[in-house]
Amino acid sequence: KQEVTQIPAALSVPEGENLVLNCSFTDSAIYNLQWFRQDPGKGLTSLLLIQSSQREQTSGRLNASLDKSSGRSTLYIAASQPGDSATYLCAVKYMRGTALIFGKGTTLSVSS
Amino acid sequence: NAGVTQTPKFRVLKTGQSMTLLCAQDMNHEYMYWYRQDPGMGLRLIHYSVGEGTTAKGEVPDGYNVSRLKKQNFLLGLESAAPSQTSVYFCASSHSLGRETQYFGPGTRLLVL
Numbered sequence: 584k585q586e587v588t589q590i591p592a593a594l595s596v597p598e599g600e601n602l603v604l605n606c607s608f609t610d611s612a613i614y615n616l617q618w619f620r621q622d623p624g625k626g627l628t629s630l631l632l633i634q635s636s637q638r639e640q641t642s643g644r645l646n647a648s649l650d651k652s653s654g655r656s657t658l659y660i661a662a663s664q665p666g667d668s669a670t671y672l673c674a675v676k677y678m679r680g681t682a683l684i685f686g687k688g689t690t691l692s693v694s695s
Numbered sequence: 696n697a698g699v700t701q702t703p704k705f706r707v708l709k710t711g712q713s714m715t716l717l718c719a720q721d722m723n724h725e726y727m728y729w730y731r732q733d734p735g736m737g738l739r740l741i742h743y744s745v746g747e748g749t750t751a752k753g754e755v756p757d758g759y760n761v762s763r764l765k766k767q768n769f770l771l772g773l774e775s776a777a778p779s780q781t782s783v784y785f786c787a788s789s790h791s792l793g794r795e796t797q798y799f800g801p802g803t804r805l806l807v808l
Contacts, residue, residue: 587737617796617797619799624802625801625802626699626785626799626800626801626802627738627785627787627799628799629796629797629798632795632796672737672738674738681740681743681751681753682739682740682743682753682754683738683740683797685737685738685739686737687735687736687737688737
């Protein structure tokens, strides 16, 4: 079964810390992997999209890496801020199938 | 650009009632999707559309119907609502089927009593 797992489910850090969110997937035959942000009661906002041929993508303080062979992706957030508090979702587009397969998310809380 | 909009934002239904959720996008996207998000389950694809007049089943299609009469609109219907359909429903759209990011609407919270 094609699955996406995110660890940890929740994370609390003080402002200014660098942190890593983890995502693992079960099949290396993927088109791409995306990281989304979801604020409470809101929709999803795309943060980074990594195509299967890429190793990483960067946007501002965010850096996402992809290792297909090990079935892992990490989202690195540098110098965290209270405004980064949200749920972060990892989603994989497998070559077999139509749907984006989502992880259950990591809920991040950054305290000032 | 409004992006992806959803109507209504919140609705309470009684078991057996019907309703239609409306999704609209102004980005000229070919592909549109309906997801549901449940605690502990993540987002799951209900139905999707690869263009005007075409729809297909996703992972959890039972109890739902969809229509794409206009390119910019994607409707999700519940003919006879059940408590198991209490969820948050998200619509999304994209240029391509999987190669590019999907843009999500703000969601519709549905409570079925």
